Amino acid sequence: MIGICTLLQSSSNQRSKLNVDLQSYLFDHLSIASSVGHLRMVMIYYEMSKAIGNPQLMSSSLIRASKTQNDLIAGIIYEQVSHSVSSRQATLYAILAAHRYELSKQDWLSAICFKQCTQLRGWRWMEDYLDKRIGKIAESESDWMLASQRYWNILKGRIEKGDYGLDDELHLSLLKGAIQKGKIESSTLTSSLDHSCIQLVDVERCKIRIPEQQNYFDSLLVERVEVWDQLKDRYVGKGLGRSPDGNIAVVDEYIFLDMVFKNPLSAEICVKGVKIYLKSLTEEEQDLCEGKVEVEGAEDLNLSPLECRKVSLKLLSKVPDIKFEIVRVSYNFDSIFDCSQDMRKKGKRLQKTLVERRGMFYSRDKSMEVAVTGARPMVELSLVEDLVSEVYAGESVMGEIEVKNIGKVRLERLSCAFSHDSFFWICDDQGPEKGRSIYETDDEGQEGEIVLELPNHLVNEPPKLIVDKLEPGSSMRFVLGCRGESVGRHETCWLFSFQSATTGECFTYRHVQRLVVLPSLDIIPIITSNQSRDAFYSFSIEIENKGFNEDLELLMVGTFGSHWKSKLRSDKKSDWVLVNREGESRVRRIEFDIFPWSDSEEDRMTALMLKQLKKFLIKEELKDSDVCCSKVKVCACTTGLAGGRTIKLNSTRLLETIASSHRNLRKKEISSTFKTLRDSDISLIFPLSSTRSLDLVLLWRTTDSQRIGHHYLSDLKFGSTVDVVGGILESFEGKAGGMYEESQREQKALLGQWKRSEYGRMEDPIRVELEVENDFFDWNFKRDGPFILKVKFIIKNLSTTNEASYDLDLLETRGENNLDSKKEGRKSQRRSDIIKDEDEEEEDEEGCDWIGKLSFRGTLKRLETIELESKALWVGTGIRDLGSWKIRTGYTDQGKLKELRFDKNDDYDRFGKVYYRWKTVGERKFISVNEIN
Template sequence: MLLAHAATLSMRKRAFRRAALWYLFAATKLEKSGIKPLTTYFLQRTRELYQSPPEKNLSPSFWDAEGITPTEQAGFDAILPGIEHALGRLHYTTGDTKGAVQFFLGLLRGSTNLVHSALSVGVANGYAVDTPKSMISDKVFLEDFRVAFQHFLDTSADSADLSEMKLPVTFCVAKQTRVRLPGESVGGNATVWDKREETWRSYWKSQGKEGLQSTGKAPVNEMFRVDVSLHNPLDVDINLSDVTIVVREAQSETDSVSADFVEVEALDDIVLSANETRTIPIAVKATRSAKLQVSRASYKFLSILPASESLATRGRRLQDTALQRQSKMYAPDTFIAVDVEDASQRLSVNFVEDQRLVLAQGECKRMRLWASNVGTDSIDDVWLVSGDEDEIFLDGFNDAVASASTEILHSNNSLNPHVDPWEDRVDSAETLKFVSRKLQGLIRGEDTEISDPPPIELICSHTPEQASPRSVISSDITRFIHQRRRNFTANTLTANHPDVLRQLHSSVFPLYNPFSVDILIFWSLPTEQREGHLLVPGLTLGARHGELNKMLDEAAEAKVKRSMYAETQREKSAVLEAIRVSEWNAEMNPIVVALRDMMIVEHDFSDKPCHVSIDFTLRNLSLTHPCKYKLVLPSQTLTNNSPGEFSQPTYAGRLTYRGSLKPLESVTLQPTIHVTRPDTYALGSWRVETEVFDPSTPSHEPGAKLPEPQYRYVQVCVDASYYALPLVALTIAAAALIARKFLVSIQAPIAKTMPAIPFSEQDEALVRQRLEAKEVKVSKLMIYPIKPGRRRVSYSSASIDDLSVHSFTNIDGYVAQPHISTAADPTLCSTVLSRFLGRSVHLAYKGPRLRPAPPTWSEPALKAHVDYHDAYPLLVASVESLAGVRDFVKQWWNEQGITAVDNWDPDSLVIERFRPNIVFEGAGLPFAEDMWKEVTTSDPNSKETGRFSLVSKCTRCMVCTPAFVDQIVAYSFKQLPNIDPATGARNMAIPSKPLKQFRTGLDPGTMDASCFGCNAVPAAPGTLHVGDFVAVNSWGVV
C-alpha cells in the first residue's frame, strides 16, 4: 500500500511514468500475496498511465514535416505488452475469459516492430540492448490466445458475439495483389512484351487501320485468377483456413459476400512461416458480363477466429486546390477492377511440341502451332509479332532446287524490320548516290529525311557439293537471309557509328553494300534429321577507292561554325572519323603481287652458275578503276646473309617493269635471278609502285597532258629471317638436305624431401624490419614484347588439340599460315620450316584454352591456370639476389684464377638474363624472396594494390648444343645465363659451375638444380607499379 501511496504522490506531481512504475511494483507484490482484485486494479492503473502520452509542446509544422500525428506514441514498446499480458493472465484466472481473449488478441501486433523499437535506443548510443525473448515473443502471446479463445468458445453460447474481436495485424498486402487473366504472358521480361505491343501499334498505325484494343478483360464462364499477396508479420508460424476473396459488382454497396453470379475458390488451409511473404492464386469465374471489384479477403485465423481485410488501396494525394495542398487529402480508395465480357473473339495458341529446344548454330527447326478459336465469333486475321532480331518464318519451308547455277534476288535494301524484303531492282549506282547524299547531310548537321534506300539486285552463284543445289529464291530462305543480314548490319552500325541515332540508321545506311559479298552455307545431318544454314556477311568484293574522301576532305577543311559547347564539336569530329573508316569509304591498294613459292631447282654448279626465271603475277583487284604499275628489282649485288636469315639472290637482266592494268586484269612478269651456290633464297627486296586513275577521266590523245592519278601506293618486300617467315622462298640444292635433331627437356617429379632453409632467423628479423619500415619496393616490371620487323601470320579456324609445350601435352592451337594480305600458299609456313629442319613440322598458334599449373612441394593443391607460359605465369626476383650471385661469381672467379672469358666478366650479369617479371629492392639480404609465400603491393599515390602467391623456386635449366645429333636427348646445365638479352647471342664459354656450388638443394622437385628467383601466381586481380610498397602476408619455405 505504501508503494501505491507513492504512486498517488507522483501523480500529484504529474510524474505519470514514475507513478506507473510504483503501481507496477505494488501489483507485483500483491500478486505474490494472492490478492488478485487489487492486483488487477493496480495493473489497470499502470496501463492507463502508460497509455497517456506525455505533453509534447512542439510546433504544428513539426508534425506535418515528419508525417506523424501528435498523438502517435514512440518509445520502449516492450513495456505495454508486458503489462497487458499480465492483465490477460489475471482475467483468465479470475474467470473473465472474454476479457483475457481481448487482451491476448491485442498483443499480436507483430514482434518485428517491437524488436526494432526496443533495440533502437541502445543501438543509437553504440550499445546493443538484450531484450528478454519472452517479453516480446509472439509465440507466447499466440499460444495464450489459442488456449483462452478455445476455452471461450467451449464455455460460451452458440450465438456468442465475436464482432468485437478484431485482429490488430493484417496479412494481405493490397498493393501487391494482382489479377491474372487467361492468355496473359507468363514469365519473361515485361519490357519485352511492352516493346512487342508498341511495335504492333506502330506498324498497324502506318497501315491506316483502327487502333489495337487491349485484351485486359476476363471472358464469361472462364476462370481468371486473383494473386493475393500474404505476409506474416509475426515471428511464429500461423495457419489460415477458408481463405477466399469477396468479388462484387462495381455498383454494389455491400462487400460482405460475393455476387451471386460469381464463383470464387476457397483455399482450405495455408501455413505461413515466420515473417514469410507468399502469393496465392484464387480462381474466379463469372457467368455473365459485368464490371467486378475485388473488395475484401476473408479467412479464419488459426482456423478458429473469422477475420476479414479490405483489399482497397489509398487513393492518390490531391493537389488541385490550395486547401488540398496545405493539408493531406486523398482521393477515394481504389479497388482491383475486372471487366468480364462475352468471349466473342478469343484465340488460344500453343506449341504442339513444347519440349526444350537445343539448336546448333544456323539450325532451322520446324515448329507447329495449335490455334483454336475459343470465342463465339469468327476471326479474320491472325498476326504474329516478333522481335527485331528474331528469325521466324510462318509460311512453311520450301525445299525447292535451284533451276540454274546463278539466281537473281531483289531486295528493298532497307534496315527496317517487318517488311517484305524483295521488290523491283534499281541499279547499284543509285545506292552509292543515296549513301553519299545522306552522309553529306549528316556531316553538315542537316535534318535527316526519313526515307528508304533504293532497292538493289543481288546475284547468287551456287558452288554445291551435290548436283542439285538448294534454291535461295524460296520464301523461307529469302526471309532468313534478309533477317540475318539485317541483324549483322544493325549491330555493325551501332558499334561503328555510336554518335548517329539508331532511329536514323535505316534512313542513312542501306542493308547491302554493292561492293560486299555474303556467303550462305547450307548444312544437314540426315541421320539426325537436322539441317540449317549459316550466313557469313560483309566480305569486301575487290578493292575500294575511298568514294567519300573528297566529300570528307571538304567537310574537314570547311569553316567550322563556332559553338559554345565543346562536346558538340567533338561529336561532329567523331561522326566524321567514323564515316572515314567505314566500309562505305574503304580504300586500299588494288595491286596484289603473287609469286610462285617454294620452288625446288636442282642444278650442277660445277658447270656454271644457275639462272632461274621467277613468275611475278600482278593483279588489279579493282572493279572500277584502271591503274599503272612499276616493278623495281634491286640492281646491286646483295651482301651475304647474316646468321638466322635466308640468302638473298642477285637479279639479272631487266630490273624494271612497267605497264597498265584494266579492272580485274592481271599480268605475269618473269625476271631472272643469278645464284652461284646451293641455298634457300628469299625472293625479297623488290618494290611495286601503283598509280590509280579515275575511270571517268577520258583517255588522253597522243601528245596531250597525262591525267593526274587519283591515288599512289608503294609496296616494299623486305628481307626475311628464319624466325619471321618470308613471303616466298626458293630452294636450290646440290644434294639432299641434312636432317637436324631437336633437344627436349624432361620435368622431374615432385620430391618429398624438405628443402634447405635459405637464411637464418636473424636474417628474417632484419627483412621483417625493413618491410615494416616500407623500405622494400618494386624496382622494375619487365615484359617481353614482340620485336619490330616481324611478319604477320594468320591461322585457320580449325583447331587442333594434340600440341605439346615442353612436357605438357594436349595443348590446343591453330596451324599458322601467311597473312591473308599476302595471298600466299596457306601451307607456306609449315613447308618452309619442315624443309629447313629436315622433318615434318607445323608453325602453331596457341589456342585460348588454359591448362592447370603443375603442383609444387609447398602448394600440392595449387589451383592456377596458365596459357602459353612454361609452368607458371610470373617470375619474381630481387636486386639483392642478383648482387649475391655477382659476389659469389667474382669470388669463384678469383679462386679459379680466371682473368677473362671471351670478353665477358661478372659485372655484365644483369637481371634481364634471368627473365623475371617483377623485381624487388630494399630487403637488404639476397634471396629473401625464398621465404615469402604471399606478397601484397600497394601504390603510395592511389588505392591500387596487387597480390600474388609464391609457389616454388625457379630452377635454372640452360640447354647447350649437344656434341652429337643422332638421337634426341635432354640437357640440364646448372650455369649462368649465357644469352645476351640485348643481342640474343650465346656465349658458350661462360662457366657452368658457380651457381651449382651454392644454389642447389633448395627446390624439392629437382634437388640437384640451381635456383634463382621464385615462381608466382596471381592471388587476386590488381595493378602493380614501379615504386609500390611490398608487404609479406605469409612466410614460409616455398
C-alpha cells in the first residue's frame, strides 16, 4: 500500500509511465493470470486504474483472468467486474459470480450476489435462471411469496412470448409447492401477481352455434358467402320475409357457445369454474341469468401439454323478444389464479370492394350478440351419411334424405336449391314404386323418333317443393338424385327454405355436401360432310374406356335436335362393348348420318334473344318472365341393342338430368366467349339451344359391378351461321357505354365478342356436290359417236334459318375462271385473296365441254336440297376436268338476293354500302374416257 500511496503522490509523468506498463500487462493476451499471485496483482492494478480514472479498460482483462480453474477466484473476479460496468452488464457478471461461488461451495456468497441482481430482461434463459435461483434462495429463507413471484415470472414470460419450454412441468410444480407451503390463498395471488397474460380462450375462434346448423364449423359455410347470397336472392327473394342478420335463437331452444381453450405450456393444467357473463342490449338491467337466460356450466378441463380443445356451453332463453351479448368469460387457472377474458371481438376492417361491404361490422359467425325470437320451425337433415361420396363421371345414383321439423311450430312450403343443380337434384316423382334409378326401361323395345317439347331457356328452375306442410316433430323422406360431372373434387351448397305457419316469416337452412368425381369414359366427337343426297353430315364419336377396370356395355344412344335428326349406321353388338383386356383395343367408333328434320319449326328463340339483347344494350332491366316460358319442339332419335330393352328418353327423371346438364354446359360455353357478361345476364339473353345444335346422350353399364350412367354431349354444331346481330351492333357502334371510361371499354369489348360469336359470323350457306356414275369409261367413238356423261349437281342449303339463292354457271372454263379471278384481284387485292382459285398454278388438264342448259338459278328454303342435271361431252379420248364451273351464293331476304358486306375497298352501291357475293369455283374432278374397238 505504501507503493500505491507513493504512486498517487508522484508526478504525472510517472503515472503515465505506470499506466503504460499497466496496459501492457492487462492487454497482453499471451499472459495467463491464473495464480493467486496474479490475482493479487490484478486487484492492485484494478485499484490503481480506478485512481488513474480508466476503470472500463479493466473488464476484458479481468474476464480473461477468470479463466482460472479456481471457482472461488473466478467468482471474486466476476464480482469485481460487476462494479465497473453498466447496470445490465453488472447483473450478468453478478450472476456469473454467484454461479462460481456456488460451485466453490460458498452458498452464502452466491446468495449475496443473487440478491444484488436487478430484474434481467431480453435473454430468456438467463432470466429463467435468475428467477429460479432467487426463488430457491427465497424458499430457503421461507419467503414463500417471493418464491411464488419468481417462479411465476418464468411461466409468465413463456406464456407472453408463446415460447414454451420442456421444463414447464418443473416450474409449475415449484410454483404450486411454494403456494402450498406458504398457504397463500388464490385471491392473494390474483391481486399480488400480474396474470393478465393468461388468455386460455381463443376469442376470435369462438362462435355461437344454432342447433339447426349441424356442420357449422365447416369452413365452406363461412367462406362461400357469395354462393349463399346468390342462392338466397335467386330462390328466396331479395329481402322477402327474411330474418335479420346475426345469431337468432328461439325461445326454449338450446343454442351453444363453442369456445376454444388452448394450453400455452408444455405441462398439464386444469381449468375449473368456466362461467360466462351476459349483457342485455334491450333492457337496463345487466344480469339476464336470473329467470331469463339459463347457462349450463362446463365441466372441469384437464388440458394436456399444448392441447387445443373445443368446449360447448348450452344457453337457453326463457323469454322471447330479447337481445343479449356475451361479454366476458371467467375461469380458474390450475387452482392458482382466478382469470377472466373479454369476449368482445375486435372485428374486421371494411373489405376491398363495395360488394363485400355488408353493412355489418361482424359477420354472422363472428358476433357474440344473440337475438331471441318466438317459437319457429327448425329443420334437421338426416341420412346424409348414406349418400355416395364418390361417383364416376356420368354415373347416376339415387339416394334418400330425411327432413325433420325439430321446432315447435308447423313449417310450410319446404323447398331446396343446389349450387350445382347438375350434381344433385330432387326427383319430382317421389314414391317407392318409382324405384331407385333415374332410368326407366322400355320392355317393348321401341326405337326411332320421338317428338318432345322441352324448355329452351337458361334460367334456373325454381327450387323443388319438398312438402307443403310439416308438423312439429314429424319428418319426411324424399328421393335425391346424384350424378357425376366435371372430374375432380366438388363442394356443393344446399339451401333449404321454409316459412313459419304462424308468422309467415321465411327461414333458411344451409348444408355443404362434398362429392368426388372419378374419370370414366373419354368421348371425342368428329363431324364431316356427307356426299349423299339426303344426309347433310357424317358424325362419329370415338369412345375409350379410361376409368373402369372392367368391361363396359353401351346400352343406348340418342340425339336431341330442333332442326336435325340422326341415324345410326351400324348396330353390331361388338360395337357396343368396350373391353378392358390387354391386347384388345379399348376404343370404339360409332358413326351416324345427320339429316334435316322436316318437321322443324321456325327459329322464334333467336328473335327473343335479339329483343333481350336490345334491352341489355340500352340498360333496360331484364326479367325472368320474358324468357322462362319459351319452349322448343325437338326430335329425339334413339337406338338400343338389338333384341334388348331400351331406356326411355322421355322419362321425367332422365329429362330433368339432361336439362340440368345442358344448362351447366351451355353456360360454360357462352361464358368462355362472352367474358364480360355475368351469369345472370347470360341466363336472360341466350336460349338453351340453337337451331344449329344437336345433343347426344350415351347410356352405358359396367358388366361386373352393374354401375349405370350416361354421358351427355351438348351443342354439337351443324349447318352454316348467319349474321343476325349486325344491324343491332351497328346502331350501338361508337356509342358510349356509360359515364365512365371503364364501362365504355366493357361496351366496346362486348360488341366485339358478339361479332366474333356464332351470331355475328357469316358463312356460305350453299354446298355443291357432283355425282357421276364412274370416273373411268371405255367408249367406241367410231360406232357410237361422242361420249356424253350425265352429271348431277346436288345443291344443299346448310342454313337452318334463312333461304339462300344460287347462280350456277357452266359457261366459263377453269382457265377463264382463273383469268376472272386475276382481273378481280387487280381491282381489289384484299378481295382476290379471299376468292381466288386454290389450283390456279396448274392448268395442264383440259376442261370439259358442257351441253344442254348451262346456267341455273334459284332459291332454296332452309335445309332444302335440289338436284340439277347437266351433260359433259367427249368427242375423243382423254382426261377432262369437271371442275370448270362456278357458283355465286347469298342469303335471300324478302325475295331479293341479300349480298353481304365484305370490305371497304370493294365497289360501293348507290346507298354507300359495300357488298359482295360469295364465289365458289368447282373442285377438280377428273373423268377419263378411253377408245375401244
